[in-house]
Amino acid sequence: MAVAVVAMAAAMPVVADAGVALVKYEVTGGESIAKSLTGKPGDAAKGRGLAIHRKKGNCLACHAMPIPEQSFHGNIGPDLAGVASRYSAGELRLRLVDATIVNKDTIMPAFYRTAGLHRVLKKFKDKTVLKAQEVEDILAYLLTLK
Amino acid sequence: MGIEQQGLKRHLRLGTIIMALIGVGLGGSIANAGSDDKYRAGDRSSGYTYAAKETRAMQDDDFANPAYIWIDQGEALWSTAEGAAGKSCSTCHDDAADTMKGVATRYPAYDKSLGKMKSTEQQINICRVKQMQAKPFKWESSQMLSMTAYVNSQSRGMAMNVKVDGAAAPFFEKGKAFFNERRGQLNMACKNCHEDNAGNMARANLLSEGQSTGFPLYRLKWQKLGSIHRRFRGCNKNVRAKPYGYGSDEYVNLELYVGWRGRGLPIETPAVRN
Numbered sequence: 238m239a240v241a242v243v244a245m246a247a248a249m250p251v252v253a254d255a256g257v258a259l260v261k262y263e264v265t266g267g268e269s270i271a272k273s274l275t276g277k278p279g280d281a282a283k284g285r286g287l288a289i290h291r292k293k294g295n296c297l298a299c300h301a302m303p304i305p306e307q308s309f310h311g312n313i314g315p316d317l318a319g320v321a322s323r324y325s326a327g328e329l330r331l332r333l334v335d336a337t338i339v340n341k342d343t344i345m346p347a348f349y350r351t352a353g354l355h356r357v358l359k360k361f362k363d364k365t366v367l368k369a370q371e372v373e374d375i376l377a378y379l380l381t382l383k
Numbered sequence: 384m385g386i387e388q389q390g391l392k393r394h395l396r397l398g399t400i401i402m403a404l405i406g407v408g409l410g411g412s413i414a415n416a417g418s419d420d421k422y423r424a425g426d427r428s429s430g431y432t433y434a435a436k437e438t439r440a441m442q443d444d445d446f447a448n449p450a451y452i453w454i455d456q457g458e459a460l461w462s463t464a465e466g467a468a469g470k471s472c473s474t475c476h477d478d479a480a481d482t483m484k485g486v487a488t489r490y491p492a493y494d495k496s497l498g499k500m501k502s503t504e505q506q507i508n509i510c511r512v513k514q515m516q517a518k519p520f521k522w523e524s525s526q527m528l529s530m531t532a533y534v535n536s537q538s539r540g541m542a543m544n545v546k547v548d549g550a551a552a553p554f555f556e557k558g559k560a561f562f563n564e565r566r567g568q569l570n571m572a573c574k575n576c577h578e579d580n581a582g583n584m585a586r587a588n589l590l591s592e593g594q595s596t597g598f599p600l601y602r603l604k605w606q607k608l609g610s611i612h613r614r615f616r617g618c619n620k621n622v623r624a625k626p627y628g629y630g631s632d633e634y635v636n637l638e639l640y641v642g643w644r645g646r647g648l649p650i651e652t653p654a655v656r657n
Contacts, residue, residue: 298585309584310586311585311586312584313580313585344579346568346569354565354567355624356567356619357568357624358567358620361567364568366568
């Protein structure tokens with residue numbers, strides 16, 4: 238509910254090399270994707286579930302989060318408690334889409350990217366880890382962490 | 384060797400150890416438990432130092448270590464003649480305790496006639512085909528795991544010391560490049576976890592340095608012994624990358640690089656890990 242959604246007039250689907258449509262996005266200032274990937278508000282409750290889901294966001298693999306019912310949070314990345322006080326929606330969206338844009342050495346997977354990957358298993362080939370709306374849902378959840 | 388004979392052997396060995404314990408005094412051996420200094424060399428630490436207390440205890444005690452089923456089988460195979468030449472390993476190599484001592488510290492090694500690196504498994508099959516005129520073992524078969532574990536276990540406690548210069552140098556560079564190259568949908572390199580994040584938690588898993596000195600090892604998750612190439616394949620699939628084949632040049636070169644990363648660490652075969 239807390240997501241500031243930008244109208245989607247500019248978010249036109251583009252056809253990637255492999256024929257899979259990815260939503261086109263614009264990176265501003267090298268560190269932010271201001272516009273929603275879908276134009277549809279993210280669902281924070283769904284996003285929380287996707288953050289836990291081991292085959293989707295799996296955020297807990299690397300990050301501690303204020304999700305007390307789940308045990309064993311990772312500590313590879315920063316604690317996400319209060320993350321929305323530290324980053325804007327656009328900055329968080331960029332980090333979900335492709336964190337290597339802001340830090341080329343990061344271990345964090347790009348959740349919305351298919352280009353430039355090496356030896357992807359056939360069943361994941363030309364697929365993003367998260368769908369565009371799933372990125373928006375997780376973002377909506379992250380924006381509740383103030 | 385039949386099951387009964389194997390059982391008898393284990394009982395005999397148990398008896399020997401109990402007598403040895405009585406001899407040195409039980410207190411002395413307990414006093415040493417818990418120190419893992421011998422599993423470190425320079426800035427490098429074996430997966431043993433990352434393992435849970437219960438897992439370490441299984442490895443520390445040869446009778447609790449489930450890998451000994453394979454070691455016993457390997458010992459039996461060592462002197463079993465197979466193939467048209469009517470030879471066994473022991474026909475040429477006599478007692479493995481003497482002739483195989485140190486082998487695990489040197490492999491993978493450069494092979495002039497192949498013009499590339501060869502792993503212990505590959506040398507075993509070269510012997511089987513050329514010397515014994517027997518069928519090669521399949522890579523992840525019980526026999527190959529048993530023989531490799533038996534051979535490598537002869538070097539227990541000796542320092543890892545693979546040769547990476549001279550003819551091995553270009554293969555070492557390839558292995559290093561593999562270790563540092565991102566792959567798969569999750570776009571991760573070996574180094575992301577095992578160099579940059581060793582000691583950190585990936586959910587409930589404590590990331591280790593990815594050292595190779597315990598292979599083949601008994602993995603609790605597998606409920607059996609497995610080769611290092613099996614582990615490489617598992618890691619590759621975890622990051623949603625296409626794995627290479629067992630015995631592929633890519634994995635043998637990676638095995639060389641990983642061996643070098645663990646230089647100075649003691650051979651632990653057969654180790655136990657989670």
